[in-house]
Amino acid sequence: MVKIVKVQFHIAGKLYDFGAGDLELKPGDRVIVETERGRSLATVVTPPREFENEHAPEGLKTIQRKADAADLESAARNATRERDAFEFCLRKISERNMEMKLVKVEYLFDGSKAIFYFTADGRIDFRELVKDLAHQFHTRIEMRQIGVRDESKMIGGIGICGRELCCSSFLRDFEPVSVKMAKEQNLALNPTKISGQCGRLLCCLGYEFETYCSLKKCLPKCGKxxxxxxxxxxxxxxxxxxxxxxxxxxxxxxxxxxxxxxxxxxxxDRPKQPRKDGGKEKEPKASPDGEATEKGGDEQQRNGHQHRDRRRDKQKKEKK
CATH class of the missing domain: 2.30.30 (SH3 type barrels.)
Structure with missing residues (x-):
C-alpha cells in the first residue's frame, strides 16, 4: 500500500500527486517536494489516501519533509526578490519602449532561476532585456509569454458578481466557453456583461449550461x-x-x-400565413400619367417578339 496526497504550488493551481511516506499530513500543510525544476515549496490539498502499489501513478515521487521555519523564511525572501525584480524589469521595458506587459515574476525555491511572465500581441525580441536582467540579478532568466486568461488567474481581482475571480480562487483548468451558452440561458448578448476581466467570455457561463439545456427539453419552443x-x-x-x-x-x-x-x-407547428395577394391575379399597374396598362398589351407583345428574336440569333451562332 502507498499513501498519496495531492499538492498545489499556487492557489487554484494544478494538482500533483506525491507519496506521503511516513509523514502525518493534513490539508494546508506546507511541504518540500522534488520536481523537475528542483526543490519546491508546496501546499497539501487532500488528506492521504491509500492505494495498491499497482494502482499508484507511474514515476510517483515522495514528499521529502514538512517545511520548517527556515523554509518559510526562504520563501519570504524570494517574495521580496520577486517584487524587486518586477520593478526593475518594468523600468527596463519602459526605457526600451517594448510592446509587452509584465505580469508576474517567480523565483524558484532555491533561487537558481527567475521566471518573468508577460503578455504581448505578437513575438517580442527580448534578448537585450534578458542581458540586463541577468547582469542585475546574477541568475538564470526565463521569459514566458502567457495569454490573457492566465494573466487574470495570476493577478486576481473582483468579478462583476462582486466575488473573487473564479480562476484565481478555485478554478484550476479553463474550459471552452461559447456564446451559445449565453443564448441558452436567455442572457443579454452584451459583450460588457458576459465578458470577464480578461476580455474573454465569463467562465461561469458554463456552470449551469447543461442544466438549462436539460430543463428546456421539457418545454415547447417559442413560436410553437x-x-x-x-x-x-x-x-x-x-x-x-x-x-x-x-x-x-x-x-x-x-x-x-x-x-x-x-x-x-x-x-x-404554427400554421403558415396565406399569401398577401391571396393567389389572385395582380391588378394592372398604373402608368405615370395615371392610365392603366393591361397585361398582354402592345408593349408587352413587342418585348416578347424582341426576346424571341434574340434567342433565335443566339441559337444560330451556337450552330456555327
Missing part, C-alpha cells in the same frame, strides 16, 4: 402552438427555472401553463 385542455395558443415566453410557458391565445390573452402539463402530442 399548444393545445392544453381548453387553452390553445402560441408560446411567446419561457420561464426555464420555474418550468412554465406563457401562451398567447387567439383572442390576445396571455396565460401561464406548466410544462409538465403539456404532452408532446399537444404541441404542433
Amino acid at each position: 402552438r399548444v393545445r392544453c385542455g381548453a387553452v390553445e395558443g402560441e408560446v411567446v415566453k419561457l420561464n426555464i427555472l420555474e418550468g412554465t410557458v406563457a401562451i398567447r391565445t387567439d383572442d390576445d390573452r396571455e396565460m401561464i401553463l406548466k410544462g409538465a402539463d403539456i404532452k408532446p402530442d399537444q404541441i404542433f
Whole structure:
C-alpha cells in the first residue's frame, strides 16, 4: 500500500500527486517536494489516501519533509526578490519602449532561476532585456509569454458578481466557453456583461449550461402552438427555472401553463400565413400619367417578339 496526497504550488493551481511516506499530513500543510525544476515549496490539498502499489501513478515521487521555519523564511525572501525584480524589469521595458506587459515574476525555491511572465500581441525580441536582467540579478532568466486568461488567474481581482475571480480562487483548468451558452440561458448578448476581466467570455457561463439545456427539453419552443385542455395558443415566453410557458391565445390573452402539463402530442407547428395577394391575379399597374396598362398589351407583345428574336440569333451562332 502507498499513501498519496495531492499538492498545489499556487492557489487554484494544478494538482500533483506525491507519496506521503511516513509523514502525518493534513490539508494546508506546507511541504518540500522534488520536481523537475528542483526543490519546491508546496501546499497539501487532500488528506492521504491509500492505494495498491499497482494502482499508484507511474514515476510517483515522495514528499521529502514538512517545511520548517527556515523554509518559510526562504520563501519570504524570494517574495521580496520577486517584487524587486518586477520593478526593475518594468523600468527596463519602459526605457526600451517594448510592446509587452509584465505580469508576474517567480523565483524558484532555491533561487537558481527567475521566471518573468508577460503578455504581448505578437513575438517580442527580448534578448537585450534578458542581458540586463541577468547582469542585475546574477541568475538564470526565463521569459514566458502567457495569454490573457492566465494573466487574470495570476493577478486576481473582483468579478462583476462582486466575488473573487473564479480562476484565481478555485478554478484550476479553463474550459471552452461559447456564446451559445449565453443564448441558452436567455442572457443579454452584451459583450460588457458576459465578458470577464480578461476580455474573454465569463467562465461561469458554463456552470449551469447543461442544466438549462436539460430543463428546456421539457418545454415547447417559442413560436410553437399548444393545445392544453381548453387553452390553445402560441408560446411567446419561457420561464426555464420555474418550468412554465406563457401562451398567447387567439383572442390576445396571455396565460401561464406548466410544462409538465403539456404532452408532446399537444404541441404542433404554427400554421403558415396565406399569401398577401391571396393567389389572385395582380391588378394592372398604373402608368405615370395615371392610365392603366393591361397585361398582354402592345408593349408587352413587342418585348416578347424582341426576346424571341434574340434567342433565335443566339441559337444560330451556337450552330456555327
